[in-house]
Each structure stands twice: as C-alpha cells, then as structure tokens.
Amino acid sequence: MRIVVVGAGGLGGPIAMATGAAGADVTIVDPDVVELSNLHRQVQFGGDDLGAPKATALAAKIVGRGGRARGRAARFEPGNADQLAADCDVIVDGSDDPRTKFVVADWARARRRAHVIAAAVRYGGNVFTSAPGAACYRCLFEDPPDEAPTCGEAGVLGPLVGWVGGIAATRALRLGGGDPAVAGTIWIVDDLRTGKAARELTLARRHGCACGAA
Amino acid sequence: MSSFSPEQVRRYSRHVLLPDVGGIGQARLLAATVSVDASGAAGRVAAAYLVAAGVGTVTIDDGCARRVTAAAGFPLRPADVGGPLGAAVVAALGGRNPDARVVVGAPPADGFRLVIDGDADRLPLADAFALGGAAAAVLLHHIAIGARP
Numbered sequence: 001m002r003i004v005v006v007g008a009g010g011l012g013g014p015i016a017m018a019t020g021a022a023g024a025d026v027t028i029v030d031p032d033v034v035e036l037s038n039l040h041r042q043v044q045f046g047g048d049d050l051g052a053p054k055a056t057a058l059a060a061k062i063v064g065r066g067g068r069a070r071g072r073a074a075r076f077e078p079g080n081a082d083q084l085a086a087d088c089d090v091i092v093d094g095s096d097d098p099r100t101k102f103v104v105a106d107w108a109r110a111r112r113r114a115h116v117i118a119a120a121v122r123y124g125g126n127v128f129t130s131a132p133g134a135a136c137y138r139c140l141f142e143d144p145p146d147e148a149p150t151c152g153e154a155g156v157l158g159p160l161v162g163w164v165g166g167i168a169a170t171r172a173l174r175l176g177g178g179d180p181a182v183a184g185t186i187w188i189v190d191d192l193r194t195g196k197a198a199r200e201l202t203l204a205r206r207h208g209c210a211c212g213a214a
Numbered sequence: 215m216s217s218f219s220p221e222q223v224r225r226y227s228r229h230v231l232l233p234d235v236g237g238i239g240q241a242r243l244l245a246a247t248v249s250v251d252a253s254g255a256a257g258r259v260a261a262a263y264l265v266a267a268g269v270g271t272v273t274i275d276d277g278c279a280r281r282v283t284a285a286a287g288f289p290l291r292p293a294d295v296g297g298p299l300g301a302a303v304v305a306a307l308g309g310r311n312p313d314a315r316v317v318v319g320a321p322p323a324d325g326f327r328l329v330i331d332g333d334a335d336r337l338p339l340a341d342a343f344a345l346g347g348a349a350a351a352v353l354l355h356h357i358a359i360g361a362r363p
C-alpha cells in the first residue's frame with residue numbers, strides 16, 4: 001500500500017508514523033522546517049530537529065523504526081500533484097491550510113484515488129474519508145472558506161492532533177485495505193471540553209456538485 | 215503564577231492562545247504531576263504528548279518492571295526491545311522538553327493519574343494515537359482549568 005501524507009506536522013506526524021508502522025510505503029510532503037512553536041504537539045520531533053525540513057526529518061524517523069518512507073520538501077499544489085502522488089493508493093491531508101485541503105481533495109477526485117482529509121484546531125477536529133463513487137469533499141464543504149482559523153492563529157490543544165491523526169490513519173489503512181464502508185463518512189469531535197463522544201456521519205452526494213458530472 | 219521565558223512563550227504559544235488555557239493554564243500544566251500507566255501503547259503515546267505539552271513531572275508506571283516487547287512502537291525504538299520498559303520510555307521522552315521531568319515510578323499519592331481503558335501493549339499505533347491522544351487531551355484541559363486530581 002502506497003500512501004502520500006500531505007503535511008508533516010501535528011496531524012501528519014501521527015498519520016505517517018502509524019501508517020508506516022502498519023507496513024505502508026509512505027511519501028511525506030511538507031514545505032516547512034521544524035520550529036519551537038511546533039514542539040508542544042508535534043511529538044515526532046525534538047529539540048534536535050529544530051530547523052530541519054519536516055518532511056525528510058519525519059521520513060527518517062519512520063525509516064529508523066524499520067518502515068519505508070521518504071520526504072519531499074514541497075507544498076502540494078495543482079502543478080506538482082501528479083509528480084508527487086502519481087503512484088499512490090491513498091492520499092491523506094494533515095496540513096494546516098484549508099486551501100491545501102481542497103487541492104488534495106480535488107486532485108484525488110480527478111485522479112480517482114481514495115483520500116482522507118483531516119483537520120484540528122482549538123478543541124475540535126474532523127476526518128473526512130472518501131473514494132471514487134462516494135460523496136466528495138466539495139459535496140460537504142463546497143468551496144474553500146474565505147477565512148478559516150489555523151492552529152497558528154487560534155491555537156490547538158496539543159494531544160488533540162494525536163487523537164484526530166490516529167483516526168485519520170485508521171481510515172487511510174482501511175481504505176488501503178479495500179474496505180469501502182469507510183468512504184463517504186466524516187468523523188467529528190466538536191469540542192472535547194463537552195465530554196461528548198465523537199460522532200461519525202455517513203454523507204450523501206450533493207445534487208449539483210461537480211463530482212456528479214464526472 | 216510564574217512568568218515564562220522567551221523560549222517557553224514560543225514553545226507554548228499554541229496553548230496560550232486557547233480559551234481555557236492561556237498563561238494561567240499553561241503554568242498549571244508546568245506545575246502538575248501526572249502518573250501514566252505506560253504498560254500499553256496508548257499510555258506511552260499519551261506520555262509523549264504530556265511531555266511535549268509541558269507537564270512538569272511525568273511519572274512512568276511501567277507495570278512492575280515489564281520488558282519492551284517487539285510490538286512496542288512510538289515513542290520506543292527497535293533497539294529498546296527486551297530492555298526494561300520504564301527506563302526505555304524515560305530514555306525516549308526525557309530531554310524532549312526541558313520543562314518536563316520524566317521519571318520511572320509508582321503513582322504518587324497526590325497528582326493526576328492516567329490509565330486508559332482499552333489500552334494494550336500490542337495496540338496498533340493508529341489506535342494508540344487515537345486513544346492516547348484523546349485521553350491526554352481531556353486530562354490536559356482538566357488540569358489547565360484548575361480541576362483537582
């Protein structure tokens with residue numbers, strides 16, 4: 001199973017390490033370097049990694065544990081998506097950028113790849129899971145938001161990204177294992193402070209969405 | 215409440231921005247002691263998050279001096295297999311954060327205790343992140359708002 005993980009930070013770390021530990025061949029894409037403000041939640045990195053490119057540093061940790069991984073220090077964009085992800089079975093977004101999430105989701109739908117889009121900010125998060133034939137990201141969210149808070153602006157409780165990233169990894173592994181039941185769902189923790197259990201919804205395709213015309 | 219060094223301000227900025235945490239909540243985390251049952255994979259992942267978040271003392275309860283099994287994943291490494299579990303977790307996490315002291319030991323009489331339902335040594339890492347992350351997140355919020363053990 002070949003998995004591309006977009007983002008090597010709070011979500012991408014758990015996603016890449018967990019899928020790598022499960023035997024997947026992992027390609028990690030992230031343009032950033034490790035900063036001190038990452039370390040309260042990005043448990044894959046320590047002080048020794050400050051200043052290092054995240055994608056290659058994370059890949060090295062997976063390889064050091066006997067896994068197969070490589071890092072690409074790049075932003076995932078329409079212009080390089082085919083080159084970065086051409087041979088993947090599943091693509092997972094764990095970036096902290098709403099625009100990138102749409103780039104990943106649109107590419108996956110156009111290229112008919114199973115995909116998982118994960119997000120976490122403050123005290124809540126969600127994991128969207130799709131594959132050809134199931135509801136797409138735009139069936140649910142339509143267009144990128146004009147303004148969406150990022151962790152850098154709004155903060156995030158550190159271990160929340162482990163929770164959401166772990167769920168995203170289980171979904172990616174199920175998709176990669178050929179389990180169709182998980183496609184067309186979204187898992188949501190609204191606000192962990194409420195003590196309410198996370199919930200999972202099954203999504204219908206939206207009438208008029210571009211995915212219906214394909 | 216204590217004041218933060220410039221390094222701490224940067225390290226914990228994403229926490230200090232949060233409603234319910236802020237500088238006061240982060241100071242509570244820095245002053246807290248948490249004992250973690252590290253006999254399971256989710257407990258060990260949770261311990262990594264507590265250390266990263268700046269919990270001042272993280273006590274690793276290794277279940278009566280167990281050994282590291284071949285199933286043990288993050289934060290342990292292949293070279294740890296066969297060695298004493300508590301010491302391996304301390305070696306993996308100690309030094310990760312200068313604000314967090316990581317020690318092996320039984321749960322202290324006071325302080326917080328983290329034991330995760332459904333945890334197991336052989337839990338797949340994806341499930342360990344989900345379970346351990348969830349448990350650590352709820353506990354950190356609890357500590358940050360000033361709740362008692």
Ligand SMILES: [Zn+2]
Nearest residue numbers: 136139209211
């Ligand atoms: Zn659609």
